[in-house]
Amino acid sequence: MAGFFKSRLFFVSLLVVIVAATLPLYVSGYILGLLTVAYYFGVFAMSWDLLFGFAGEVNFGPTFLIGVGAYTAGILNNEYGWSVYLCIVLGALASVVAGFVLALPALRLRGPYFGLTTLVAVLMLQNFIVVFADLTGGEIGLTIPDVITIDANANYWIALGFMVVSAAILYGLSQSPIGLVLQASGQDPVQAGALGFNIVKHKLAAFIVSAFFSGLSGALLVFYFGTASVGTVVDVAVGVNVIVAAVLGGRRTVLGAALGAIFLIVAGEFLRPTGELATFIVSAVALLVVLFFPGGFLGAALSREARS
Amino acid sequence: MLAFQILIDGFAISALYALGATGFTLIFGVSGVLNLSHGAIMVLAAVAAWAAASVLHLDTYLGALLGVAVALVAALLTYFAVVQPIQKSRRIPNEEKEIFVLTGTLLWGIMIQELIAYFFTNNAKTVLPIVEGVVDILGVRTPRNEIFTALVCCLVIGLLWLLVNRTRTGKAVLAASMNPRGVTLLGLELTNIYIVVWAIYGILAGIAGVLLGMFLGVSSYSVGPLTASAFSIVVLGGLGSVSGSLIAAFVVGYLETLTAYLISPAYRTIPALLLLVVVMYIRPQGLLGRR
Secondary structure, X not given: OHHHHHOHHHHHHHHHHHHXXXXXXOOOHHHHHHHHHHHHHHHHHHHHHHHHHHOOOOOOOHHHHHHHHHHHHHXXXXXXXXXXXXXXXXXXXXXXHHHHHHHHHHOOOOOHHHHHHHHHHHHHHHHHHHHOHHHHOOXXXXXXXXXXXXOHXXXXXXXXXXXXXXXXXXXXXXXXXXXXXXXXXXHOHHHHHHOOOOHHHHHHHHHHHHHHHHHHHHHHHHHHHOEEOHHXXXXXXXXHHHHHHHHHHOOOOOHHHHHHHHHHHHHHXXXXXXXXXXXXXXXXXXXXXXXXXXXXXXHHHHXXXXXX | OHHHHHHHHHHHHHHHHHHHHHHHHHHHHHHOOOOOOHHHHHHHHHXXXXXXXXXXXXXXXXXXXXXXXXXXXXXXHHHHHHHHHHHHOOOOOHHHHHHHHHHHXXXXXXXXXXXXXXXXXXXXXXXOOOOOOEEEEOOEEEEHHHHHHHHHHHHHHHHHHHHHHHOHHHHHHHHHHHOHHHHHHOOOOHHHHHHHHHHHHHHHHHHHHHHHHHHXXXXXXXXXXXXXXXXXXXXXXXOOOHHHHHHHHHHHHHHHHHHHHHOOHHHOOHHHHHHHHHHHHHOOOOOOOOO
16 A cells, blocks of 8 residues: 555546646636536446446446435435535435445346346336436426535535545555455455455445445535436436446546546537537447457556556 | 237237347347347337338338348347457456446447437337238227237247257257357357357347337337346346246236236336346346256
């Protein structure tokens, strides 16, 4: 761990964070708003990478965890008018409970079967939201009375700070002995178990950490938007974007996932003049990266550094 | 009266689901690939058939054939451009190939979907049915097209059964699903078998897509739900088990029709999803799946 503070990756990240923190001084509010969303999205992708890259669990429903956190926070604020911060914390806790429920089948099922359970979980949540429209706002979405702040700069710094803290915790965790045990149990559960590691405990922990950050980020995002809707935090397409972001940035790197997420959102925005072809171009680029640079952006950069 | 209505409508929907899911499960059984561009290929077939009639002014039979041909080409392209490069890549570790194939086919599906939306808009398109008119079965007014759909689905599934169980090619496919290494040792080229399976898949998905376009209509928004429904049917039946997914298709088709008629169309998909969750917990390998 001590070596990390001397590594090139640390200095590059530090530089990037400093530059990012001063952005409000010279870019427009429009770009700040875009990056604010991208940073929350980056946390989704990093949490997903902890589960997939390290625990080896393919979670097709990252939006189940995100959506539970986002909607719990939104509904509590809307129904009871509790303070924003209390709602955000409770949203994250609800997401942890959801992560625990999701982890139960993961400890019994392997491979595609677990992935399918998580996909079904998202579809169930989506149906639940539509059926209980009185409580959740249904397909139209839930309007939330309070927001954290309306100042674009403050929102930007909150999102950036949140992403940096999450990245530090998730990256630190992934490089710690716990991360190594997770990686071992993801790749060969039988041998990891035979070496005396409690796989169930470690995987459960990974799920809970992943759920906590997903839910927290989801809750923060709805208080930024001032609304929660299926299309922004629950839809399978959102989950797909999270997965694509993580694979694009480089799986098993945690930090790469955030890069991938920022790339996806910023690229989507830059391509907006191309109209309906924007999604096509982003998907095509992502497919080319998956086919020719399976390590992703950061994976490719790190392996080049290791070689030289 | 209502009972017959449910029986007849449910049968047509189920047969269509069965046809759509059969190709999907066949590919998984033989090559272990879950093709998430499934919905996109089905919609592509339907849109091609629609475009043949309304843009090129071909007649309905030719249009339907064109739709199936387009799906066949798209399926082979999926294999050669996306699946095979990932399977052969040395830079992707074997245990991660599954997620790469999933991500790759998903992105491919999105690309097809976006192209359809770009060239033919997002509007719903209904393919002109090959047979028109309405007949009266046991007091239920049934469109002839619905009967036609059910008949074609059953016929195609029957032909597939004959192909797999009674021909040399089919037996090779069956053998590859049981023991790929054994097949290679007998001197059969595994890649050729995969190409055959993807071609069969393309034809099945194409027919299912065109029929769906005639029966319910499609738009580029139906891509996701179509993939999801094929996915859940196949999981319910057991991944890779063709007979399992046939049973599951009828279970899901009738459950949905029952819910839509007796409770509310809004709750249509919920009972099937609940059943899926229960099956996953009690019998994760599905109704007829192998572990």
